[in-house]
Amino acid sequence: MNTVTLNRRTLLKAGGTLVISFPLLPALAQTRTPAAGPPDARQIDSWIAINSDNTATVYLGFVELGQGCSTALLQVAAEELDLAMTQVSTVRHDTNITPNQGGTYSSAAMHRGAPQVQRAAAEARQALLALAAQRLQLPVDRLRVENGIVSGRGDDNASVTYGELIGDKQFKLAFTGTAPLKDPATYKLVTKPLPRNDIPLKAKGSYAFMQHQRLPGMLHGRIVRPRGQGAYKDGVQIVSVDAASIAGIAGAKVLRQGNFLGVVAPREWDAVRAAQQLKVQWRQPANLPGNADLFKRMQASAPDDRVARDEGDLAAIKTAAVTSEFTGYGPYQAHVPFAPNCALADVKGDGALVLCSSQDIYNTRTNVSALLGLKPEQVRVQYHDGAGTFGHSCWDDVAQAAALMSQLCGAPVRVQFMRWDEHGWDTYGPAHLGKVKASATADGKLLTYEYHGWQHHWALIETTEQSGKGTAAAEWPAMSAMQINPLVLGGQYKIPNIKLVNHHVPGVDYLKGAWLRSPLDLAMAFASEQAIDDLAFKLGRDAYEFRLQNMVDEHWIGVLQAAAKAANWQARPSAKNLSKAEVVTGRGIGLGTHLASWGGAVAEVEVNRKTGMVRVLHIAGAIDAGRVVNPSNVENQLIGQLTQAASRMLHEEVTFNTTNVTSLDWSTYPILRFAEAPRITPVIVQRIQDEPLGAGEEVMAAAAAAIANAFFDATGKRMDRFPFTPERVLATLG
Amino acid sequence: MADSSKFRLNGSEVAVTSAADTPLLYVLSDELKLQGPRFGCGLAQCGSCSVLVDGVELRSCVTPLSAVAGKTVTTLEGLPALHAASKGLAKVPEYTPLQQALIDTQAIQCGFCTNGIQIKATELLSKNPAPSEQDIRTAMNGHLCRCGTYPKIIAAIQQAARSMGGKA
Numbered sequence: 060m061n062t063v064t065l066n067r068r069t070l071l072k073a074g075g076t077l078v079i080s081f082p083l084l085p086a087l088a089q090t091r092t093p094a095a096g097p098p099d100a101r102q103i104d105s106w107i108a109i110n111s112d113n114t115a116t117v118y119l120g121f122v123e124l125g126q127g128c129s130t131a132l133l134q135v136a137a138e139e140l141d142l143a144m145t146q147v148s149t150v151r152h153d154t155n156i157t158p159n160q161g162g163t164y165s166s167a168a169m170h171r172g173a174p175q176v177q178r179a180a181a182e183a184r185q186a187l188l189a190l191a192a193q194r195l196q197l198p199v200d201r202l203r204v205e206n207g208i209v210s211g212r213g214d215d216n217a218s219v220t221y222g223e224l225i226g227d228k229q230f231k232l233a234f235t236g237t238a239p240l241k242d243p244a245t246y247k248l249v250t251k252p253l254p255r256n257d258i259p260l261k262a263k264g265s266y267a268f269m270q271h272q273r274l275p276g277m278l279h280g281r282i283v284r285p286r287g288q289g290a291y292k293d294g295v296q297i298v299s300v301d302a303a304s305i306a307g308i309a310g311a312k313v314l315r316q317g318n319f320l321g322v323v324a325p326r327e328w329d330a331v332r333a334a335q336q337l338k339v340q341w342r343q344p345a346n347l348p349g350n351a352d353l354f355k356r357m358q359a360s361a362p363d364d365r366v367a368r369d370e371g372d373l374a375a376i377k378t379a380a381v382t383s384e385f386t387g388y389g390p391y392q393a394h395v396p397f398a399p400n401c402a403l404a405d406v407k408g409d410g411a412l413v414l415c416s417s418q419d420i421y422n423t424r425t426n427v428s429a430l431l432g433l434k435p436e437q438v439r440v441q442y443h444d445g446a447g448t449f450g451h452s453c454w455d456d457v458a459q460a461a462a463l464m465s466q467l468c469g470a471p472v473r474v475q476f477m478r479w480d481e482h483g484w485d486t487y488g489p490a491h492l493g494k495v496k497a498s499a500t501a502d503g504k505l506l507t508y509e510y511h512g513w514q515h516h517w518a519l520i521e522t523t524e525q526s527g528k529g530t531a532a533a534e535w536p537a538m539s540a541m542q543i544n545p546l547v548l549g550g551q552y553k554i555p556n557i558k559l560v561n562h563h564v565p566g567v568d569y570l571k572g573a574w575l576r577s578p579l580d581l582a583m584a585f586a587s588e589q590a591i592d593d594l595a596f597k598l599g600r601d602a603y604e605f606r607l608q609n610m611v612d613e614h615w616i617g618v619l620q621a622a623a624k625a626a627n628w629q630a631r632p633s634a635k636n637l638s639k640a641e642v643v644t645g646r647g648i649g650l651g652t653h654l655a656s657w658g659g660a661v662a663e664v665e666v667n668r669k670t671g672m673v674r675v676l677h678i679a680g681a682i683d684a685g686r687v688v689n690p691s692n693v694e695n696q697l698i699g700q701l702t703q704a705a706s707r708m709l710h711e712e713v714t715f716n717t718t719n720v721t722s723l724d725w726s727t728y729p730i731l732r733f734a735e736a737p738r739i740t741p742v743i744v745q746r747i748q749d750e751p752l753g754a755g756e757e758v759m760a761a762a763a764a765a766i767a768n769a770f771f772d773a774t775g776k777r778m779d780r781f782p783f784t785p786e787r788v789l790a791t792l793g
Numbered sequence: 794m795a796d797s798s799k800f801r802l803n804g805s806e807v808a809v810t811s812a813a814d815t816p817l818l819y820v821l822s823d824e825l826k827l828q829g830p831r832f833g834c835g836l837a838q839c840g841s842c843s844v845l846v847d848g849v850e851l852r853s854c855v856t857p858l859s860a861v862a863g864k865t866v867t868t869l870e871g872l873p874a875l876h877a878a879s880k881g882l883a884k885v886p887e888y889t890p891l892q893q894a895l896i897d898t899q900a901i902q903c904g905f906c907t908n909g910i911q912i913k914a915t916e917l918l919s920k921n922p923a924p925s926e927q928d929i930r931t932a933m934n935g936h937l938c939r940c941g942t943y944p945k946i947i948a949a950i951q952q953a954a955r956s957m958g959g960k961a
């Protein structure tokens with residue numbers, strides 16, 4: 060057998076498990092087209108297949124990122140189908156097999172994914188019950204299902220399994236989304252903290268990550284670029300390449316198309332050495348502002364204003380008892396997954412197979428096919444997880460690089476970015492400058508709130524395409540997560556007079572940007588929630604009580620109270636009776652979110668006034684994400700995002716001079732480590748009757764604000780920029 | 794001098810063809826196709842590539858093959874057997890106590906860092922069977938977890954110590 064039609068029917072016959080044997084892959088080029096996805100999302104068969112062994116295969120459009128969504132979405136399906144967890148499984152994400160549910164970002168896996176999977180499962184169950192009613196000669200309302208076995212209620216003891224009813228056959232049913240859903244009060248699996256199905260293999264080391272994938276005849280590739288990107292519009296500019304400089308490395312070859320440069324070699328270490336030794340002269344224009352002038356230039360270069368919210372009249376500030384004005388500076392921050400991104404591509408004349416860690420395989424298919432000059436249907440993209448990526452790190456860029464290099468050399472090519480490639484050519488979370496002016500009445504009511512935010516959008520064109528095809532740098536058109544976020548900027552409170560103004564900075568003049576876990580929210584909450592805190596301080600009020608007095612939304616109130624309770628918040632005005640000791644401590648509170656859900660946090664920090672070292676000792680973070688399907692997963696997500704928030708507030712900043720980024724590894728871009736990791740108290744506000752919302756990033760903004768406010772409580776001074784490096788802390792303390 | 798292409802790996806002698814100055818990481822992951830040691834930085838900064846050499850944690854990304862000639866290398870794949878040998882167990886368990894603790898506490902997010910975490914924690918527990926939280930934080934400080942799973946990893950190491958009989 061040397062061909063295999065990897066369409067969905069074959070999978071079903073094989074027991075529903077996608078078994079890919081690499082030696083067969085080249086043959087897929089001929090059989091790929093008929094199955095080219097996405098499968099029709101309006102058909103139940105695109106979502107669920109019942110196998111003859113009475114198990115179900117669920118086709119998910121969201122990828123596992125270590126957040127546990129592959130387990131949680133199966134919980135949702137099993138619940139609605141009345142199957143046990145051992146009876147459900149899923150398959151690898153593959154543009155020829157799995158549905159297109161859009162990218163796995165903005166914490167979408169449960170928010171957008173769970174309702175679709177739940178409704179598809181309910182509809183499949185409804186169809187199965189109709190079949191069973193026929194078979195058992197009983198009305199549907201006399202049937203009960205347990206573990207996929209349908210039987211009569213009471214003394215009707217005849218039974219039939221799902222597998223016997225439809226095993227390995229299609230439903231041939233339109234997905235209408237109209238089947239009744241279970242009453243959440245009867246849930247047996249959903250809301251239970253079930254263990255993740257991928258953890259045992261990961262613990263043993265037998266889980267194959269993207270970085271472990273191989274194809275026969277494969278070459279190892281490395282990209283060759285200057286160490287650290289310059290301005291996005293400048294891309295990569297080669298003056299000359301001395302191919303002879305790697306002549307001593309057996310089998311190493313230079314691949315070049317336009318300004319795209321790479322090397323390949325049969326052995327990985329030879330590819331690494333060749334990339335390091337290849338002599339290249341670059342042109343590196345000095346078009347960046349450098350860290351020192353960044354915010355000045357951003358503010359000067361953004362005439363493009365958009366009013367995001369405008370209610371009441373800011374002139375009311377004239378009657379305010381207290382006002383607060385604050386400018387906050389948030390740096391560029393990097394995704395930098397623990398392992399750099401990796402991809403493996405096999406490009407033949409009429410088709411391509413790309414294995415990568417894309418969070419959005421259908422979008423990757425579009426951009427890779429354009430780069431290769433193929434039609435999207437000729438490109439098959441498969442997802443294999445790499446290290447946690449927290450947004451758009453270099454996975455598209457590396458997939459494009461592998462595809463282009465395979466096309467250039469005619470063999471499968473595995474490209475892994477080096478540490479400096481990933482750090483230096485990331486699409487960073489953009490810098491943000493926020494100016495806030497707020498006021499309150501003498502009796503503690505928020506009166507006015509004005510916010511101006513400056514930032515640029517995300518990079519639309521990957522560096523591989525930009526350098527290899529000459530496509531000009533371009534930004535994404537405006538979308539909510541790239542702009543100021545009304546939910547974080549005063550949206551937590553009842554404020555009669557409020558105005559939010561967005562300033563779009565032209566992004567091609569700066570570093571490449573993209574979404575980084577809770578995009579812009581940390582910087583916005585950092586500025587906004589410090590101003591709110593300052594009003595409470597000026598009124599001599601407790602920061603928690605002052606907020607509570609100004610809140611009406613039960614979700615916000617719920618997370619504020621839950622975080623305060625978990626941290627055992629003691630009401631008192633902040634920064635009173637400041638200690639003169641060398642090491643001082645303080646506690647702070649904050650509220651924030653991303654695009655849905657609600658987050659509240661209380662942080663406790665320690666500041667060494669002599670060394671300027673800041674440590675976050677504890678964070679209690681509460682989330683209201685509607686119905687939490689798997690509390691154990693969400694607990695892990697809270698621990699991860701709160702730890703990362705502490706890391707981003709204390710350590711993380713992309714540094715650059717006027718020509719290039721200089722944060723190229725873990726010493727020039729430090730992150731939080733074991734020794735200083737804060738204790739975390741994760742709190743879930745469970746709302747079982749509500750639809751699930753995202754939980755992967757929504758408490759980070761609250762934590763960022765809580766850390767800043769805790770610093771103030773400890774020292775009586777406000778940090779106006781992060782990360783809180785010792786130099787900045789000492790300068791602020793004066 | 795020992796033949797630089799031979800060393801003991803997870804209980805058996807291996808002979809490899811990589812050049813003597815090849816970093817051990819590429820010998821293990823590229824030539825021998827092991828999945829435990831994995832590339833993270835290539836700069837001895839993260840611990841992704843860690844292995845035990847004669848029981849001591851070492852960064853294989855900056856260690857030439859020649860440096861382990863004639864020595865005993867243990868990777869993630871060999872930890873259950875190493876545990877069985879150190880405890881005199883008749884059978885190699887499916888999971889080490891540390892792996893079991895990581896599973897029980899769900900102390901893995903993406904799971905990429907777990908290789909180095911387990912290698913370093915194994916070294917720690919072999920020297921200090923009952924480490925305090927501070928001992929763990931100090932010993933593990935050279936290993937990064939970008940997912941921020943630190944608190945759970947600390948708890949898992951403590952649980953493993955308890956289940957191996959150490960009293961923390």
Ligand code: FES
Pocket residue numbers: 831832833834835836837838839840841842843852853854855
């Ligand atoms: S890969 Fe060796 S320490 Fe990072």
Ligand code: FES
Pocket residue numbers: 125397446447901902903904905906907937938939940941942
């Ligand atoms: S679990 Fe992802 S880096 Fe540690």
